Amino acid sequence: MPDYQKRIVILGATSAIAEHCARLWVKDGAVDLTLVSRDLGRTERVAADLRVRSPQSVVLVLEANFVDPPAISQLVDEIVAVGAVDTVLIAHGSLPDQAVCQQDLTACHDALTVNGISPVLFAEAFAGPMQKANHGTLAIIGSVAGDRGRKSNYVYGAAKGLVARYAQGLQHRLAGTGVKVVLIKPGPTNTPMTAHLKQQGARLANVEDVARLIVKGINQGKPVVYAPGKWALIMMVIRHLPRVVFNRMDI
Amino acid sequence: MKSSQLGIAYGMGRSYGDVCLNPDGVLWNATGLDRFISFDEVTGLLACEAGVLLGDIQRLAIPRGWILPVTPGTQIVTVGGAIANDVHGKSHHVLGSFGNHVKKITLARTDGTLIECGPAMLPDWFSATVGGLGLTGVITEAEIQLRRVAGPWLDTETVPYANLDEFFALSEASESAWEHTVSWIDCISGGGGRGLFMRGNPADVGPRTVPQGHNLIVPFVPPISLVNRLSLRLFNMAYFNFKKWQSGRAIVHYEPFFYPLDNILEWNRIYGPKGFFQYQSVVPRALGRDAVQAMLGEIARSGDGSFLAVLKTFGNRQPVGMLSFPQPGVTLALDFPNQGGRTLKLFERLDAIVREAGGRIYPAKDARMPRELFEAGYPLLNEFLKYRDPGISSALSRRLMGY
Ligand SMILES: Cc1cc2nc3c(=O)[nH]c(=O)nc-3n(C[C@H](O)[C@H](O)[C@H](O)COP(=O)(O)OP(=O)(O)OC[C@H]3O[C@@H](n4cnc5c(N)ncnc54)[C@H](O)[C@@H]3O)c2cc1C
Numbered sequence: 001m002p003d004y005q006k007r008i009v010i011l012g013a014t015s016a017i018a019e020h021c022a023r024l025w026v027k028d029g030a031v032d033l034t035l036v037s038r039d040l041g042r043t044e045r046v047a048a049d050l051r052v053r054s055p056q057s058v059v060l061v062l063e064a065n066f067v068d069p070p071a072i073s074q075l076v077d078e079i080v081a082v083g084a085v086d087t088v089l090i091a092h093g094s095l096p097d098q099a100v101c102q103q104d105l106t107a108c109h110d111a112l113t114v115n116g117i118s119p120v121l122f123a124e125a126f127a128g129p130m131q132k133a134n135h136g137t138l139a140i141i142g143s144v145a146g147d148r149g150r151k152s153n154y155v156y157g158a159a160k161g162l163v164a165r166y167a168q169g170l171q172h173r174l175a176g177t178g179v180k181v182v183l184i185k186p187g188p189t190n191t192p193m194t195a196h197l198k199q200q201g202a203r204l205a206n207v208e209d210v211a212r213l214i215v216k217g218i219n220q221g222k223p224v225v226y227a228p229g230k231w232a233l234i235m236m237v238i239r240h241l242p243r244v245v246f247n248r249m250d251i
Numbered sequence: 252m253k254s255s256q257l258g259i260a261y262g263m264g265r266s267y268g269d270v271c272l273n274p275d276g277v278l279w280n281a282t283g284l285d286r287f288i289s290f291d292e293v294t295g296l297l298a299c300e301a302g303v304l305l306g307d308i309q310r311l312a313i314p315r316g317w318i319l320p321v322t323p324g325t326q327i328v329t330v331g332g333a334i335a336n337d338v339h340g341k342s343h344h345v346l347g348s349f350g351n352h353v354k355k356i357t358l359a360r361t362d363g364t365l366i367e368c369g370p371a372m373l374p375d376w377f378s379a380t381v382g383g384l385g386l387t388g389v390i391t392e393a394e395i396q397l398r399r400v401a402g403p404w405l406d407t408e409t410v411p412y413a414n415l416d417e418f419f420a421l422s423e424a425s426e427s428a429w430e431h432t433v434s435w436i437d438c439i440s441g442g443g444g445r446g447l448f449m450r451g452n453p454a455d456v457g458p459r460t461v462p463q464g465h466n467l468i469v470p471f472v473p474p475i476s477l478v479n480r481l482s483l484r485l486f487n488m489a490y491f492n493f494k495k496w497q498s499g500r501a502i503v504h505y506e507p508f509f510y511p512l513d514n515i516l517e518w519n520r521i522y523g524p525k526g527f528f529q530y531q532s533v534v535p536r537a538l539g540r541d542a543v544q545a546m547l548g549e550i551a552r553s554g555d556g557s558f559l560a561v562l563k564t565f566g567n568r569q570p571v572g573m574l575s576f577p578q579p580g581v582t583l584a585l586d587f588p589n590q591g592g593r594t595l596k597l598f599e600r601l602d603a604i605v606r607e608a609g610g611r612i613y614p615a616k617d618a619r620m621p622r623e624l625f626e627a628g629y630p631l632l633n634e635f636l637k638y639r640d641p642g643i644s645s646a647l648s649r650r651l652m653g654y
């Protein structure tokens with residue numbers, strides 16, 4: 001019988017942050033990876049790269065609908081039917097243009113859906129089977145933007161805030177079980193999602209470093225992981241700024 | 252890549268001059284194209300995207316018994332950059348340049364077309380793109396034939412030499428039996444010419460402990476250049492004597508042997524805010540000794556010695572690319588602190604020697620060569636121009652090709 005391979009499922013597997021997490025996982029040894037995204041072709045490229053890096057790993061690719069609840073439910077049922085999962089990473093998300101969201105309710109709705117509702121539905125679909133198996137780590141990528149609403153991106157921030165409050169509740173529900181829930185809050189990171197910010201000269205964290213902190217946080221089962229770590233402190237200050245001061249800040 | 256402005260691909264920016272710069276246009280960062288596509292462990296054929304770093308390939312392949320046949324003196328460069336400059340390494344006399352091992356290139360043109368080319372498929376496009384300075388399109392993928400290797404170790408030998416005649420004799424004697432040769436040459440003491448010849452072969456020595464790669468960072472740009480006449484003289488003396496003392500045979504890990512500067516991050520900062528210039532030429536063998544001697548003479552006279560001067564013979568083979576730098580002969584690579592006009596004057600005198608000897612200058616390390624010297628050194632330039640992508644332009648192309 002072959003050695004036991006850790007089973008990892010990634011939602012939004014084409015995300016740069018998630019892809020770098022996957023590279024770290026296959027580097028540590030052979031794993032059984034299930035990559036889920038909305039586009040099979042692009043996910044296959046990610047899978048091919050991981051297979052070259054780790055020929056011993058098993059890498060499966062699935063295409064999914066990320067917003068339809070019955071489709072999500074069916075997909076997760078199929079994944080857990082094969083066997084118990086050790087780690088789930090819910091990574092998908094998209095940074096909307098705040099100004100557009102203010103003008104166009106459809107854009108606003110889509111941003112709230114993909115960043116807030118969709119990840120929560122995936123997490124909820126996995127939580128039941130994982131609780132039953134009494135095993136595994138469920139990691140969800142939120143954002144520092146979810147820590148306090150700001151005029152420059154509060155629609156995205158609200159969706160990420162939804163994820164944070166959801167994760168908090170799920171942690172409460174699963175406390176004392178064998179299931180860990182990890183909420184990840186990256187700071188601004190150099191990925192395709194922030195390419196336009198980089199052009200404007202924003203300082204962005206290196207995606208490899210962020211992925212390393214996420215993988216470490218998941219291994220330790222930490223309830224909240226800020227990546228890079230300094231954002232824990234920065235956001236604590238931001239959260240506690242009195243409203244009179246905060247409202248005068250142009251952030 | 253869709254944009255009205257002219258652009259140029261950008262890898263890790265390890266070129267010293269302006270090949271990868273485009274002050275009035277856009278830069279297409281290729282480092283996001285960092286995925287492997289396939290690797291056949293039986294044949295050693297690797298396919299990857301163009302932003303993959305050579306160092307990542309080495310770390311992936313060496314434990315599986317394969318190695319890049321050609322790498323430059325740093326492994327922090329992209330596959331696309333290595334192709335676009337058709338880079339050379341210590342193995343040129345045996346294995347040629349990087350392009351000799353590329354089996355296929357996928358090139359994205361700004362008109363939206365994709366061109367697949369290789370030695371056996373659209374060889375003219377291949378020959379234009381290898382060494383093509385990024386001007387024929389953006390390389391998105393490549394297939395590279397790796398070379399069998401037993402492990403990460405090399406059997407190396409360091410031999411001091413007293414003058415250029417000894418250098419050429421050592422080169423001649425080493426070329427058939429040693430896969431890697433390079434030498435460090437002292438440009439300052441006694442009119443120059445003494446140096447250390449280093450050679451190496453892959454060694455099958457079984458598992459050993461790999462040295463810890465401690466990174467040394469030059470943490471800030473010192474207000475003035477730390478490389479001045481005095482420190483240079485001291486450095487050259489110290490380096491020469493230290494290494495001479497170490498000369499002889501040793502089993503060495505490939506990283507310190509191939510990429511000695513990669514552990515000194517931001518090492519270029521020692522030159523201070525004005526930075527530095529590189530000057531690398533190749534001159535044909537027949538006139539090589541005299542031309543190198545003449546260049547060393549000019550450098551010694553100027554007193555602006557070179558911190559890192561590298562002298563190596565290239566093998567007797569024609570390069571793949573129309574604008575590839577390596578040609579049969581001997582190459583001298585020099586580093587100078589930027590002393591403004593004085594340094595540029597010295598370069599003009601070096602140019603005259605290179606021109607006279609029928610040599611050429613390496614565009615990857617150039618920011619100032621006269622257009623006429625470029626045209627004289629690269630006789631296939633006119634042929635090359637037919638393959639340029641009209642949507643691509645760099646500071647170098649405008650300087651040396653007019654657009
Ligand atoms: C310490 C050190 C040692 C070195 N030693 C050597 C040596 O021994 N031998 C040697 O030959 N060179 C040497 N070099 C130079 C270096 O190897 C080359 O400049 C190399 O091409 C840099 O690659 P890069 O990825 O940084 O490309 P860049 O410097 O970013 O770009 C170089 C060229 O490649 C083009 N390019 C980059 N990516 C693409 C792409 N995807 N598609 C099309 N064009 C592209 C750019 O437009 C540009 O013309 C050395 C450099 C350093 C810093």
Ligand SMILES: NC(=O)c1ccc[n+]([C@@H]2O[C@H](COP(=O)([O-])OP(=O)(O)OC[C@H]3O[C@@H](n4cnc5c(N)ncnc54)[C@H](OP(=O)(O)O)[C@@H]3O)[C@@H](O)[C@H]2O)c1
Pocket residue numbers: 012013014015016017018037038039042066091092093094095114115141142143144185186187188189190191192193194
């Ligand atoms: N980068 C940052 O600065 C930063 C900061 C804080 C939080 N985050 C969060 O980190 C996570 C990963 O982002 P990233 O930086 O790695 O960005 P990325 O590389 O752009 O990845 C975004 C991922 O989300 C998927 N996605 C986007 N819109 C989708 C939709 N409508 N339906 C389904 N999938 C969709 C993308 O799929 P396709 O490949 O198919 O487009 C891709 O897999 C996201 O949740 C993001 O909000 C990022």
